Amino acid sequence: xxxxxxxxxxxxxxxxxxxxxxxxxxxxxxxxxxxxxxxxxxxxxxxxxxxxxxxxxxxxxxxxxxxxxxxxxxxxxxxxxxxxxxxxxxxxxxxxxxxxxxxxxxxxxxxxxxxxxxxxxxxxxxxxxxxxxxxxxxxxxxxxxxxxxxxxxxxxxxxxxxxxxxxxxxxxxxxxxxxxxxxxxxxxxxxxxxxxxxxxxxxxxxxxxxxxxxxxxxxxxxxxxxxxxxxxxxxxxxxxxxxxxxxxxxxxxxxxxxxxxxxxxxxxxxxxxxxxxxxxxxxxxxxxxxxxxxxxxxxxxxxxxxxxxxxxxxxxxxxxxxxxxxxxxxxxxxxxxxxxxxxxxxxxxxxxxxxxxxxxxxxxxxxxxxxxxxxxxxxxxxxxxxxxxxxxxxxxxxxxxxxxxxxxxxxxxxxxxxxxxxxxxxxxxxxxxxxxxxxxxxxxxxxxxxxxxxxxxxxxxxxxxxxxxxxxxxxxxxxxxxxxxxxxxxxxxxxxxxxxxxxxxxxxxxxxxxxxxxxxxxxxxxxxxxx
Numbered sequence: 289x290x291x292x293x294x295x296x297x298x299x300x301x302x303x304x305x306x307x308x309x310x311x312x313x314x315x316x317x318x319x320x321x322x323x324x325x326x327x328x329x330x331x332x333x334x335x336x337x338x339x340x341x342x343x344x345x346x347x348x349x350x351x352x353x354x355x356x357x358x359x360x361x362x363x364x365x366x367x368x369x370x371x372x373x374x375x376x377x378x379x380x381x382x383x384x385x386x387x388x389x390x391x392x393x394x395x396x397x398x399x400x401x402x403x404x405x406x407x408x409x410x411x412x413x414x415x416x417x418x419x420x421x422x423x424x425x426x427x428x429x430x431x432x433x434x435x436x437x438x439x440x441x442x443x444x445x446x447x448x449x450x451x452x453x454x455x456x457x458x459x460x461x462x463x464x465x466x467x468x469x470x471x472x473x474x475x476x477x478x479x480x481x482x483x484x485x486x487x488x489x490x491x492x493x494x495x496x497x498x499x500x501x502x503x504x505x506x507x508x509x510x511x512x513x514x515x516x517x518x519x520x521x522x523x524x525x526x527x528x529x530x531x532x533x534x535x536x537x538x539x540x541x542x543x544x545x546x547x548x549x550x551x552x553x554x555x556x557x558x559x560x561x562x563x564x565x566x567x568x569x570x571x572x573x574x575x576x577x578x579x580x581x582x583x584x585x586x587x588x589x590x591x592x593x594x595x596x597x598x599x600x601x602x603x604x605x606x607x608x609x610x611x612x613x614x615x616x617x618x619x620x621x622x623x624x625x626x627x628x629x630x631x632x633x634x635x636x637x638x639x640x641x642x643x644x645x646x647x648x649x650x651x652x653x654x655x656x657x658x659x660x661x662x663x664x665x666x667x668x669x670x671x672x673x674x675x676x677x678x679x680x681x682x683x684x685x686x687x688x689x690x691x692x693x694x695x696x697x698x699x700x701x702x703x704x705x706x707x708x709x710x711x712x713x714x715x716x717x718x719x720x721x722x723x724x725x726x727x728x729x730x731x732x733x734x735x736x737x738x739x740x741x742x743x744x745x746x747x748x749x750x751x752x753x754x755x756x757x758x759x760x761x762x763x764x765x766x767x768x769x770x771x772x773x774x775x776x777x778x779x780x781x782x783x784x785x786x787x788x789x790x791x792x793x794x795x796x797x798x799x800x801x802x803x804x805x806x807x808x809x810x811x812x813x814x815x816x817x818x819x
Contacts, residue, residue, distance in 0.1 A: 289376060292389045292418065293354070293369040294409035295361045296561055298596060298636075298643025301408050303389065303416055305355040306369045308377040313349035319370075321354030324362035333394050334371045341398035341446040346378045362595065365403040368392035368422065371445055381448055384455040386419040390442075391427065398445035402426030404563035407556050410434045420455065426567030430560065433571045434553070500539045501713040505705025509536050512696045512806060514717050517543045518724035519785030520739035522629065522651040522691060527698030528665040533654040536698075537610045540652065542714035544575040544607065545722050551606045554646050558598050558605055576607035576649075582616035589621050592636045596643045601628045604649035614653040615683040622688055625651065629691050632742065648742065653684070653692065664699065693741060693778045694806045724788035740785045745777055752780040754795045761797040765804045779803045 293304040304321075317331040338345045352370055354361055369390040375381045391409055392400040406427040411434055413421060418438075423431050425441040432439050440451060503510060509525070513536050516523045525533040547555060552571040559565050559572060580589055580600045591599030601609060611617060628634045628647035635644045657663040658677045663670040672680075725739065731751060732738040743751060754762060762783075766776055780795070783803035787795045 289384050290387045291369050291373045291376070292387065292413070293361075293366045294389065294391060294405065294412060295359060295363075296405045296408055297359070297641070299408070299557065299561070299598075299645050301405070301412055302356075302359060303409075303412055303418075304359070304361060304366075305353075306366070306373045307353040307355065308370075308373040309351040309353070310346055310348045310377055311351070315347045315349065317350045317352065319352045319354070321357045322360045323354060323366075324360070326362055326364050327354075327366050330364065330367050330370060330394075333367060333396060334374065336396040337367075337371060337394040337398040337445050338374065340396060341444065341448075343375060343380050343445075344378070346374065350374065363403070363405075364393035364401075365391045365405065365409075367394040368400055368424075368442070368445075372422075372448060375448060376452075381452045382456045384452055386455060387417070388420045388422060389413040389418045390422040392422070392424040392442065394445065400424040400442050400444060402567050404565070405561050406430050407434065407553070407560040407565075410439075411553070411557065422451070429568055429570040430556070430565060433556070498535075498539050499542060499714045500536075500717055501710045503532060503536055503539060504708055504711050505701035506532050506536065506698065509696055509698055510711065510717075512694050513537075513540055514543065514721065515782060515785050515789065515806070516540070516650060516652075516694055516741075517717075518721045518740075518789055519693075519728070519781065520648075520650050520741035521693040521782055521785065522741065523653070524689070524692045524695045525652065525654045525698055526657050526695075528663070528668075528700055529656060529661045531698040531700045533698050534612055537608075537612070537652045537654055538577075539714065540608055540610075540650070541575050541577045543717045543721050545718070545725060546573045547575060547606050555606045558602050558645060562598050562603060564603070574607075576604050577610065578604040578608070578649075579610045579612065582611070582613050584617075584621070586618065586621050586624065589617075590624050590636070591634060591645060592638075596636055596638065596641075598645045599634070601625065601634055601647040601649065602645035605646045607649055608652055609649045610652045610654070612654045614655045615680055617683075619683055619685070622683070623685055626687060626691065650741070651692070655684070657697075664697070690772065690774055693782050695808075696806070720789055723791070724785060727788045727791075740781045740788070743777075743781055743784075745773075748777050748780050752784045752795060753793075754780075754800070755797070757797045758783075758795050758800045761800045765800065769804070769808050771808075775807060779807050782806055 291306045293306055295302055295304050319327060319331060335345050371394060372390050376383060389409060391403055391406055393403050395401060402424040406423055407430050410421055410431045414435055421431055421435055421439045422442050423439060425443050428439065428441045442448060442451060500510060509532060512523065515521060517540060525536065527533060552573055555576060556572045578600045587593045587599065589600045591597060591602055629651060632646065632648035633644050634647040635642060658670055658672040659680050660670055660672050662668040663672065728739055771779065783795045783799040786799040786802055
């Protein structure tokens, strides 16, 4: 029998072999293999847990080796694997011909607590042909999502002898604790059948998003958000306070389809590594919606820190990253967004290692038109000077703004518009968004999250086929507005999404004109042109 633990290293991580040697000498426990403080303290937790679970802690000199020795290891998830290795070395639990990955934190009573990073650990174990996974009941559904039939919950260390006896006798399916764990999970997830739990749970996500029917009198804004959802385009919303920018952004998740299997696994792995998965949760199916505060640090947004944890750009993978009052964020944080916007991944480099996380999301920026917020409001006077307004917009920076496909000036609604009847609901918009995304999947069957907003320059030439009248309109608008090469590709990507929403194979002139209007505004618009 070989026992393993797991150390997360970026998005993937590495399996750690747990070895125990018993030898004569003064009773003591030595742990080697670059353990951190939490692992060193585990010796006392394990000693108490073993005794309180009805076992005898060996009165010999114990050496616990965590291999590979050159990899730094940390966290409390090593408790269970080390305790089981000690019990196996002292012949208190049966030997079985399996490779077992055990993850869990021990209480002094022997109870096994849930830990973070279980899904990445199970993924690494499946790649390494691990035979069985032992986890806390709170991590059961998370592990079952990737390894149905190989996961066994262990609620307390006292049940380990019974579990290993079941392994040895080939009667694991009758192990009472496993049945109790599955039954408990079923009771906590009453909308999911027992069969689905045994086969691997596909569930999770966030609470239902607010409905677009509440957003009235903003037809252009609603249309822009629908296009952004259909094609994964980044959006800039600017206008006076109270115009509906934040309201529209918070309703965007309600018109986003559920994540497919591949993206759901990646998103759940990131949240598991960050310790944000609640107990008894499976795969995250609902598109994430992250709204960091403008005072967040670079490590909080981009990721990093001592343990190189994922940041908000990775936690938003597959969903939306909403930066309200965007100019209030630090300039270095905003400019660091350019890499994930272009590549769909974020690399965090340190002196000893470099890690990478998936970061494919829809960016929504919201801001006022000026520092005081009154520019564009008919009932108020803007007191900001031209230099103050210029410095305010300069915080966003030209390189970041150039990567924003859709830009929407939001004007406050009148009382008459607000008192009108309810607008179209999110459910109806979602149907059109799903139809448009199905068209994109048919064009890119081998790519995950390869929406129109993610197309590179070469793919734009292949996918964005223009009708003759659309080609003429595009050349005319590009010459008139002085678009850069990136801006031209941006217009074509948005036009492709508009055509998909209309069910058209080719891009017509109407799609081009609407895409241009969402990129740049004419002199007759209520607000200036964005820098």
